[in-house]
Amino acid sequence: VGFPLAPGATIGILGGGQLGRMLALAAARLGFDVAILTPEPDDPALRVAAHRIVSPYEDHEALVKLAELSDVITYEFENVPVLAAEMLIAHGAAVAPKAEALAVAQDRLVEKSFLNAAGAATVGFHPVHDVADLKQALADLGGRVLLKTRRGGYDGKGQTWVEGIDDAEAAFARLDGRSSIAEAPADFVRELAVIAARGRDGAIACYPLTQSWHQDGILRRTVSPAPDSDGLAPRARAMAEHVLNALGYVGVLGLELFETRDGTLLANEFAPRVHNTGHWTADACAVDQFEQHIRAVAGWPLGPTEPLAPAEMINLIGADVDAWADLAADPAARVWLYGKDEARAGRKMGHVTRLSVG
Amino acid sequence: VGFPLAPGATIGILGGGQLGRMLALAAARLGFDVAILTPEPDDPALRVAAHRIVSPYEDHEALVKLAELSDVITYEFENVPVLAAEMLIAHGAAVAPKAEALAVAQDRLVEKSFLNAAGAATVGFHPVHDVADLKQALADLGGRVLLKTRRGGYDGKGQTWVEGIDDAEAAFARLDGRSSIAEAPADFVRELAVIAARGRDGAIACYPLTQSWHQDGILRRTVSPAPDSDGLAPRARAMAEHVLNALGYVGVLGLELFETRDGTLLANEFAPRVHNTGHWTADACAVDQFEQHIRAVAGWPLGPTEPLAPAEMINLIGADVDAWADLAADPAARVWLYGKDEARAGRKMGHVTRLSVG
Numbered sequence: 001v002g003f004p005l006a007p008g009a010t011i012g013i014l015g016g017g018q019l020g021r022m023l024a025l026a027a028a029r030l031g032f033d034v035a036i037l038t039p040e041p042d043d044p045a046l047r048v049a050a051h052r053i054v055s056p057y058e059d060h061e062a063l064v065k066l067a068e069l070s071d072v073i074t075y076e077f078e079n080v081p082v083l084a085a086e087m088l089i090a091h092g093a094a095v096a097p098k099a100e101a102l103a104v105a106q107d108r109l110v111e112k113s114f115l116n117a118a119g120a121a122t123v124g125f126h127p128v129h130d131v132a133d134l135k136q137a138l139a140d141l142g143g144r145v146l147l148k149t150r151r152g153g154y155d156g157k158g159q160t161w162v163e164g165i166d167d168a169e170a171a172f173a174r175l176d177g178r179s180s181i182a183e184a185p186a187d188f189v190r191e192l193a194v195i196a197a198r199g200r201d202g203a204i205a206c207y208p209l210t211q212s213w214h215q216d217g218i219l220r221r222t223v224s225p226a227p228d229s230d231g232l233a234p235r236a237r238a239m240a241e242h243v244l245n246a247l248g249y250v251g252v253l254g255l256e257l258f259e260t261r262d263g264t265l266l267a268n269e270f271a272p273r274v275h276n277t278g279h280w281t282a283d284a285c286a287v288d289q290f291e292q293h294i295r296a297v298a299g300w301p302l303g304p305t306e307p308l309a310p311a312e313m314i315n316l317i318g319a320d321v322d323a324w325a326d327l328a329a330d331p332a333a334r335v336w337l338y339g340k341d342e343a344r345a346g347r348k349m350g351h352v353t354r355l356s357v358g
Numbered sequence: 359v360g361f362p363l364a365p366g367a368t369i370g371i372l373g374g375g376q377l378g379r380m381l382a383l384a385a386a387r388l389g390f391d392v393a394i395l396t397p398e399p400d401d402p403a404l405r406v407a408a409h410r411i412v413s414p415y416e417d418h419e420a421l422v423k424l425a426e427l428s429d430v431i432t433y434e435f436e437n438v439p440v441l442a443a444e445m446l447i448a449h450g451a452a453v454a455p456k457a458e459a460l461a462v463a464q465d466r467l468v469e470k471s472f473l474n475a476a477g478a479a480t481v482g483f484h485p486v487h488d489v490a491d492l493k494q495a496l497a498d499l500g501g502r503v504l505l506k507t508r509r510g511g512y513d514g515k516g517q518t519w520v521e522g523i524d525d526a527e528a529a530f531a532r533l534d535g536r537s538s539i540a541e542a543p544a545d546f547v548r549e550l551a552v553i554a555a556r557g558r559d560g561a562i563a564c565y566p567l568t569q570s571w572h573q574d575g576i577l578r579r580t581v582s583p584a585p586d587s588d589g590l591a592p593r594a595r596a597m598a599e600h601v602l603n604a605l606g607y608v609g610v611l612g613l614e615l616f617e618t619r620d621g622t623l624l625a626n627e628f629a630p631r632v633h634n635t636g637h638w639t640a641d642a643c644a645v646d647q648f649e650q651h652i653r654a655v656a657g658w659p660l661g662p663t664e665p666l667a668p669a670e671m672i673n674l675i676g677a678d679v680d681a682w683a684d685l686a687a688d689p690a691a692r693v694w695l696y697g698k699d700e701a702r703a704g705r706k707m708g709h710v711t712r713l714s715v716g
Binding site: 331 | 382391407
């Protein structure tokens with residue numbers, strides 16, 4: 001196929017959660033069809049897609065089917081097995097972003113090393129294969145570290161604080177002795193994020209810097225543009241550009257940042273996909289992160305990223321979604337619900353955006 | 359079922375064109391599933407719907423299936439057979455708007471009579487069953503009339519100008535002697551439209567008055583709010599309220615109006631559905647006409663109708679859509695493409711909205 005993809009082409013997506021659902025809605029607005037491959041038959045993106053493949057990610061037959069249906073294939077989930085992307089590429093499929101972006105994002109040690117090499121500073125860190133490594137890390141990084149498994153874990157799972165040498169053995173056991181990374185504490189005053197896109201032509205577009213608030217490791221709230229961020233925004237943008245260019249990236253990427261007490265920006269991690277800290281763009285920007293991602297992978301020019309108004313986004317986690325009727329009655333609230341059946345604790349069920357107009 | 363419908367409920371839609379597609383996208387944002395019934399297997403709304411029924415509108419088995427899948431059923435197409443709506447109601451389905459709204463809108467004579475009775479003035483008109491009626495109409499209405507078949511016809515088809523008594527016989531033959539309505543010429547200076555919604559609680563919300571331009575009977579362009587319409591808007595709103603209340607309507611309705619040389623507003627016709635003159639709301643309003651319709655039929659409170667910015671909408675008709683790549687590169691253009699295969703002459707393939715920001 002040739003890029004830009006003409007309307008009527010099919011966008012394949014690995015993963016079927018709310019990000020896939022919102023990508024599918026954006027693709028539909030541009031006249032594309034969508035094919036979703038997910039192992040979960042109840043995934044909400046399936047119900048807005050032209051083509052639905054329910055299968056494990058590494059099922060060869062399913063991947064061949066997806067490759068044959070799709071003119072380009074992308075991800076809505078960063079823990080898609082890299083092997084699945086490689087199998088698609090081997091079958092001749094156009095895959096964006098590259099499988100390498102998945103591989104880097106899936107290993108916290110590789111990711112932090114990559115970020116530093118790309119010119120996006122991070123906290124100090126140390127690989128941990130055994131208790132001796134962890135003790136060395138404590139010695140090198142100031143006596144207190146955050147120990148994280150290299151792979152897996154999300155929303156605060158798979159990590160533990162190590163308060164000193166005396167805790168090293170127990171801490172390593174708490175993570176089941178898995179291959180890990182020890183990180184120096186980030187002395188941050190706030191968390192920020194930047195949503196950036198890179199097109200097939202190498203053009204880059206960034207949305208304004210967003211401030212984020214987490215609770216129990218789960219994003220709860222964002223405010224965009226981040227207050228008092230005029231001085232930080234160009235630096236955040238430069239870090240995002242370094243990351244995108246170093247990866248030869250095509251698509252939207254979410255880069256999470258810390259602002260430290262002395263005003264330094266540190267990269268925490270990146271997600272090779274649309275990101276919860278960019279949901280506000282769907283209500284505040286002419287072209288939102290979902291359409292931007294579709295534009296990028298389809299080889300279209302990137303759209304404008306200037307917001308029409310400042311925006312606050314609140315996630316609806318678990319039982320928060322029970323307030324849907326009150327939210328629907330609030331004329332200032334734009335309500336997004338993800339079409340998930342069970343409002344389990346900690347599960348992202350929807351979000352609400354409020355614009356500051358006038 | 360009880361209203362308001364909880365997220366996760368299913369909205370049934372009769373018809374599968376671009377209006378159904380945009381309704382389905384709006385429903386998905388609110389966490390609803392959609393079931394589409396259409397006789398056309400290639401219809402674009404099918405490809406974004408959870409449930410797809412391809413069948414004639416009056417197929418009993420298909421209607422039963424739709425009724426069983428859906429918590430409420432609506433239309434995206436005003437020429438759905440009234441019988442289909444009645445069969446659904448007989449099967450116990452909740453249908454909105456009422457079948458009566460379809461019945462009125464499908465017969466130009468009934469529609470004009472209804473509009474007048476509801477308090478929305480129209481041009482003078484006369485029923486025409488034979489040539490004698492047409493001659494009487496010419497005598498009563500000023501010697502020149504627009505003759506339209508009572509049923510069918512759209513985009514300028516099924517109508518003919520009758521220039522005088524001498525043309526009466528030929529004109530009646532041009533419409534194949536069908537039961538018709540003769541209308542006095544509307545001495546209008548411009549065409550306007552108002553998109554209005556009525557909720558299950560009887561609340562009414564109107565978007566700003568829109569000015570529209572047609573060519574060959576097809577809508578080409580709208581500007582919203584209509585220029586210099588501050589004095590007209592309350593009258594247009596009152597007319598829409600009369601129509602909605604007279605029909606006990608639930609959902610969004612498009613009311614087409616003429617502004618005459620002396621500043622009078624005349625109702626031309628109404629569409630018991632979302633309407634092309636309201637597409638701009640998708641880019642300019644927090645809650646657009648599609649979400650508003652879903653909110654209304656689902657028993658949710660209506661959303662705000664105040665635009666964030668003035669908007670111009672241009673339809674992409676037939677080969678106009680070939681400009682998609684240029685339009686995608688225009689940062690001021692919001693591009694909507696409908697997912698239709700063949701760009702046949704006169705076919706609505708997409709539209710573009712431009713906001714006047716700042």
